[in-house]
Amino acid sequence: MEDEKKFEKLEPIRVKALDDILGVPFKVLDDGFVRVVDYLGSDESIVQAARVSYGKGTKQISQDRGLIRYLLRHRHTTPFEMCEIKLHIRIPMDAWRQWIRHRTANVNEYSTRYSLAIESAQTTNPDQWRMQSSDNKQGSSGFFDLEQGQKMSDDEKFLHEKAREIYDNRVAQGVAREQARKDLPLSTYTEAYWKIDLHNLLHFLELRMEKNAQLEIREYANVIGREIVKRWAPIAWEAFEEYALKSKEFSGFELELLSLLANSKGDEAKIKAGEFGWLKYKEEKLTFNMERWEFENKMKDLKIEIPW
């Protein structure tokens, strides 16, 4: 606790690496960007906040890096909330629809009731059309060939032009902007100021940098993580990569099996798996079981053999 020392005047905490790019847009997608408008705090502020909680006792936890890693690993989230960042984002409305579902941020979005809609929509190059994933109902995998892609890009261009023409017509005739916009494509760009604390930002990044996140929002998340947070709070970022991005969770069942497999007790593991209901057969073939399938994937990554 600091109750004994006299308080001295403080200087604001600034991070040179971030100050150097303040206001500079990082390009995302064909016409989007992210830029840092301002921020509050740094790695140092995380430590400072934790030290208020722990008081004098903290000295023992040793150096800052160890403390930040400890806090992140054990989900002590409040010290990370003591850092705040304000971004200016330009993004297609469709990706923004997902983005805005994160409720713990402050937002000022460009208003198409008040002003004319931004004259830009996300376009797709012929080699960028993605195929529906067959094993992930909400994902994509692989691209169309150029010929098919060209045709789709042509249709997209036609639709964008038509939609804009009709929008412009409505506005020219005096239709209220709030109504004129109603048929703009979801791909139309919007802009927003978005302000969030570091804890909630990392949570956003954990969900949106994930390989199952939609490509468009993932590209924004990657830029925010690797270009911005990494400059802003490099120690927290490194800990986040280690303990969030690269980590895996094992359930109670999985830990039991893992222990058996690591000790060469494949037979026992097979019995256990049967007890969990993971090994059901139909005409002598194992039926699909999602929990088992996820476990198998984790074992594959660990190079541990499956006994069934």
Added chain:
Amino acid sequence: MEDEKKFEKLEPIRVKALDDILGVPFKVLDDGFVRVVDYLGSDESIVQAARVSYGKGTKQISQDRGLIRYLLRHRHTTPFEMCEIKLHIRIPMDAWRQWIRHRTANVNEYSTRYSLAIESAQTTNPDQWRMQSSDNKQGSSGFFDLEQGQKMSDDEKFLHEKAREIYDNRVAQGVAREQARKDLPLSTYTEAYWKIDLHNLLHFLELRMEKNAQLEIREYANVIGREIVKRWAPIAWEAFEEYALKSKEFSGFELELLSLLANSKGDEAKIKAGEFGWLKYKEEKLTFNMERWEFENKMKDLKIEIPW
């Protein structure tokens, strides 16, 4: 406080007027709806919660109606948070974009990554095209004549069909649903479960039933207020109409002027208004001042004459 009486088993609080319409859709716009899925609490729960706060002392505040009105009037919001409602909503994405900005609710929205987009977009009848308001940059006022309207409705129909055709084509060819949807018009319908407590719902209604709110969302807000909340918590609703919908706020300046005007001291009021900087002239004409203009409107409603 209830610490002295033995607790008896409780029955869940149910409101017959709301149970009677559980699950029944109220139609909104051309193809939208709102229906109540479930709820928790009632007027009675507001009182119950307030009594926990106030303990034994409460008996004096008298009957339930007086207490609820007192709580609402004095912005004692926590007892209203003790009621919760879950709605199923079908709404154009454009209106949903505004709706979702209210962060204090729980949401499950229909996923067009996972499933096919709903085959419906909000259409506009020829007599429903609204003109841009001249004095409200984000509003509308008046309608186009039928001839102009018919042309716009035709264009709208063309665009909807084209956009859907291109969407269906993409899906048929195997484009990932998450990408295929990118050029759907903002008017495309979506659906969601939306759960919120009564305090935050009333706040939502205060903003969205307001005459400057966009027509589309206002229609939803009116249905939720007048068809649902009124059945659910009739005493709270009546208080809300009186103390929120019909109320007006007067600033410090305005109260000073109001006092003078109500006491026939128009001259003094004029001097004061001058001191506030409200009476600037250009070529002998009063220039526009928004604060003064808002005050004048309030005085008009009170039938009090303006001395300048």
Added chain:
Amino acid sequence: MEDEKKFEKLEPIRVKALDDILGVPFKVLDDGFVRVVDYLGSDESIVQAARVSYGKGTKQISQDRGLIRYLLRHRHTTPFEMCEIKLHIRIPMDAWRQWIRHRTANVNEYSTRYSLAIESAQTTNPDQWRMQSSDNKQGSSGFFDLEQGQKMSDDEKFLHEKAREIYDNRVAQGVAREQARKDLPLSTYTEAYWKIDLHNLLHFLELRMEKNAQLEIREYANVIGREIVKRWAPIAWEAFEEYALKSKEFSGFELELLSLLANSKGDEAKIKAGEFGWLKYKEEKLTFNMERWEFENKMKDLKIEIPW
């Protein structure tokens, strides 16, 4: 919208008046304080955020001051959320219990599980003992005389010493800190970092600077408002004083009566008031009615006579 101009590198927004007092404690109560640790944004940021929402159209709303006042008056709260401040607070746990009920802030509190409890509790001078208010069940009014006060202060001192002695004993014997603290008085000081955006801070201040707020928390609120926010965002502060602190709200009923009274129609007003149920008599005396009583107080402030 800024989509046409090239973005230039930004400098962080700093406010000299606030930088000048960064880290400097403002004393509150006998042993408490508030000090600014860091902040993000300023009056300028409010305008900047609003301009993102309104895009090019904004130029017309004219200068910054007018815009900020307009935003605050019409409860356009999101631009105010774009400013953030981090305070270091030392406060009795009892007042902190109220403070922490405001959920929209980030908090790191000193941990008495981890470290020894702060050796300080709020003491009361003999002239500071407040009497229970007779007309406000949760307020105080007036002070005890010195003689009575002295006796109470002595008892307080005795209790503080005893409680601390027992706490110190427990700790000395090796009782877990988390249990040793269990009987510390609520008046024991705690410390915290508290971070909040300007909109939510103003909401906090509106509730806690109010004359019915408890004296202890009110003193903190006054310091935060008049010493800190006023330096940080002077235009927003001035608007807040005018439109929040000094404003009054009139309900639908009250507006009807006010209009009649301002137009010398006392008789009609009396009839209306009767219809509202405000004029019930018992043995020829008006019975107490809280809504009427609140209206009467507003009329008194406006120097408008009551006709009943």
Added chain:
Amino acid sequence: MEDEKKFEKLEPIRVKALDDILGVPFKVLDDGFVRVVDYLGSDESIVQAARVSYGKGTKQISQDRGLIRYLLRHRHTTPFEMCEIKLHIRIPMDAWRQWIRHRTANVNEYSTRYSLAIESAQTTNPDQWRMQSSDNKQGSSGFFDLEQGQKMSDDEKFLHEKAREIYDNRVAQGVAREQARKDLPLSTYTEAYWKIDLHNLLHFLELRMEKNAQLEIREYANVIGREIVKRWAPIAWEAFEEYALKSKEFSGFELELLSLLANSKGDEAKIKAGEFGWLKYKEEKLTFNMERWEFENKMKDLKIEIPW
């Protein structure tokens, strides 16, 4: 999506096992309790909400149990937010101080400004005095012997009586309740209505059922989990036990080492651990490293031997 079928009237979802105990207090600590006041939703509602998100596609994910487990395992939290519960709690203020830090709940607490403080404080039996843990700065381990304990319990009793006597004296003399309470011990009981959705409740339980949580709050958490949530949403509860309470997370580093150890490559593992900075020696003894120590504990649980 349900957009094709006609909606039928709904019945509210009720859970018999929970209705059976509605209002019945579960005793906690010496004088505390938790009782369910009301609730909204059930296991069935989680599925219902997920099906809105996934639309028609969901049928494939198969039965409800599998879906709920999938949602919980993959942190798809929004369907769990569609269930809400309202509890009435009686708890010492000190434990409530920790409780209230969870911000995503609705709260109405008993007001000691408005009413007299509850005449009860948590007491400690002679065999319940806990010793400070030596390896966990914020924990306890082991109990004092009865002789020492008896002395401490006597001191506690003395302090409680003294504090209450002084409180009662103040109130009797007319001190404002808001001030009279200032020196009540933190162990004084308070009561509150607390309303929260199932997702946030499970998050609360994950943190507060954890072995490092303070004993007092842990007892409340255990009752809420094992007596209430288990009755309310048994499938979600079972999944929560499996995927949250019993699960363990492995960082990127840990996964690398685990893979080597499970494949009998202890030497390589040791080299890697050295590269991570985990194996620093001082006078030929391994120095303490917290990340290594946590890994060792996980390996011990898996019965995997450590090669250093």
